[in-house]
Amino acid sequence: IxxxxxxxxxxxxxxxxxxxxxxxxxxxxxxxxxxxxxxxxxxxxxxxxxxxxxxxxxxxxxxxxxxxxxxxxxxxxxxxxxxxxxxxxxxxxxxxxxxxxxxxxxxxxxxxxxxxxxxxxxxxxxxxxxxxxxxxxxxxxxxxxxxxxxxxxxxxxxxxxxxxxxxxxxxxxxxxxxxxxxxxxxxxxxxxxxxxxxxxxxxxxxxxxxxLNLAPQEAAPAQASLALSPIELLIINTLTEPTHRDELIRKCGLGVAEAAQTLMMLELQGHIASEQNVYRRCL
Missing domain, CATH: 3.40.50.450 (Rossmann fold)
Known part of the structure; x- marks a missing residue:
């Protein structure tokens, strides 16, 4: 010390x-x-x-x-x-x-x-x-x-x-x-x-x-995607076209709280993006 x-x-x-x-x-x-x-x-x-x-x-x-x-x-x-x-x-x-x-x-x-x-x-x-x-x-x-x-x-x-x-x-x-x-x-x-x-x-x-005023680092080539949960895969597979949040939740049959949490994590991971509650895939 x-x-x-x-x-x-x-x-x-x-x-x-x-x-x-x-x-x-x-x-x-x-x-x-x-x-x-x-x-x-x-x-x-x-x-x-x-x-x-x-x-x-x-x-x-x-x-x-x-x-x-x-x-x-x-x-x-x-x-x-x-x-x-x-x-x-x-x-x-x-x-x-x-x-x-x-x-x-x-x-x-x-x-x-x-x-x-x-x-x-x-x-x-x-x-x-x-x-x-x-x-x-x-x-x-x-x-x-x-x-x-x-x-x-x-x-x-x-x-x-x-x-x-x-x-x-x-x-x-x-x-x-x-x-x-x-x-x-x-x-x-x-x-x-x-x-x-x-x-x-x-x-x-x-x-x-x-x-933090930091530049993103370039991803390594051919880097494997992180494993997704069944609910995350369901949402991504349902997003065949830009879809409003309410319609997406209805199609997936999810609860509002569960869907909100999963959508947030998918955005944080860069798998999806949203604008004015309309979601699209980034894959």
């Missing part, structure tokens, strides 16, 4: 109101030329939220991007896992100290070790043996929001604690990126609040690259 001199604090953390007085770290700090993206979300995530994180982070593979999150249960750990899976740098900023005894939650100690082994880092403004408390998580959130150029919010209910970090992101003049969800999903209502206030909607991997 190394204490970082104030002059060497990441630029983003020197710019925020009430910057940290000190920082301790383990492992590697992010390189100066990395674009940092914070990903935050609820501890109790949905299948949709998990798919969004895996799909969007997967779309950053090979890019000069680092993923920042809080090592917490739920979306945080999914973000770190997705970064590791795709060979991206990842930085964990937990709500307590970063000694072996104080890593929180203790169930993520192995994840913390994997982050370090992969060349990532742990960062905290608390003493190494500080035990996480309710207020320390709120205090930590400003570091997660401040260190990155943008923060991505995959899903959040209206009263989710995650919204604190989202508000800080906006307050710090960083880009807040949100993934729209079903209007029937409680776990998307918090996201939609920020969408109405001007947050940047992310509906595909290409959207995320644009928001």
């Amino acid at each position: 190394v204490e970082l001199p104030a002059a060497e604090f990441p630029v983003g953390l020197r710019e925020i109101p009430q910057p940290p007085e000190k920082l301790n770290y383990r492992g590697q700090l992010p390189a100066a030329d990395l674009t940092l993206l914070s990903i935050v979300g609820p501890r109790k995530y949905t299948t949709y939220g998990k798919q969004v994180v895996e799909e969007l982070v997967g779309g950053l593979k090979g890019q000069p991007v680092g993923i920042v999150s809080g090592l917490a249960l739920g979306i945080d750990s999914l973000a770190h896992e997705a970064a590791l899976k795709n060979g991206l740098y990842t930085l964990a900023i937990p709500g307590g100290g970063i000694s072996d005894e104080r890593i929180y939650p203790a169930s993520h100690k192995k994840l913390a070790y994997r982050i370090l082994e992969a060349g990532g880092g742990l960062l905290s403004e608390f003493d190494p043996d500080f035990q996480a408390t309710k207020w320390s998580f709120i205090q930590r959130n400003r570091l997660v929001a401040g260190i990155s150029q943008a923060t991505l919010l995959p899903e959040a209910a209206p009263k989710s604690g995650t919204l604190t970090t989202a508000r800080m992101t906006a307050d710090y003049s960083r880009d807040l990126l949100v993934v729209p969800g079903s209007i029937f999903a409680e776990t998307s209502k918090g996201v939609h609040q920020f969408l109405k206030l001007g947050a940047i909607p992310i509906t595909s991997k290409e959207d995320l690259l644009d928001a």
Whole structure:
């Protein structure tokens, strides 16, 4: 564990109101030329939220991007896992100290070790043996929001604690990126609040690259398509011509919520595209 001199604090953390007085770290700090993206979300995530994180982070593979999150249960750990899976740098900023005894939650100690082994880092403004408390998580959130150029919010209910970090992101003049969800999903209502206030909607991997000012990489030739689920195949095979969303749902015999989630994932994967609720195949 190394204490970082104030002059060497990441630029983003020197710019925020009430910057940290000190920082301790383990492992590697992010390189100066990395674009940092914070990903935050609820501890109790949905299948949709998990798919969004895996799909969007997967779309950053090979890019000069680092993923920042809080090592917490739920979306945080999914973000770190997705970064590791795709060979991206990842930085964990937990709500307590970063000694072996104080890593929180203790169930993520192995994840913390994997982050370090992969060349990532742990960062905290608390003493190494500080035990996480309710207020320390709120205090930590400003570091997660401040260190990155943008923060991505995959899903959040209206009263989710995650919204604190989202508000800080906006307050710090960083880009807040949100993934729209079903209007029937409680776990998307918090996201939609920020969408109405001007947050940047992310509906595909290409959207995320644009928001981070990154150019897409050319796909390897003859690359096999990802395996599709039976429902995804049903939708694609039904789209023999541009079709309105309501008509497509009727033809496929799907529920509205199930169809909305599957259509969103197919768009994120680049298999289909839509304009004014009319869908077409991209195959």
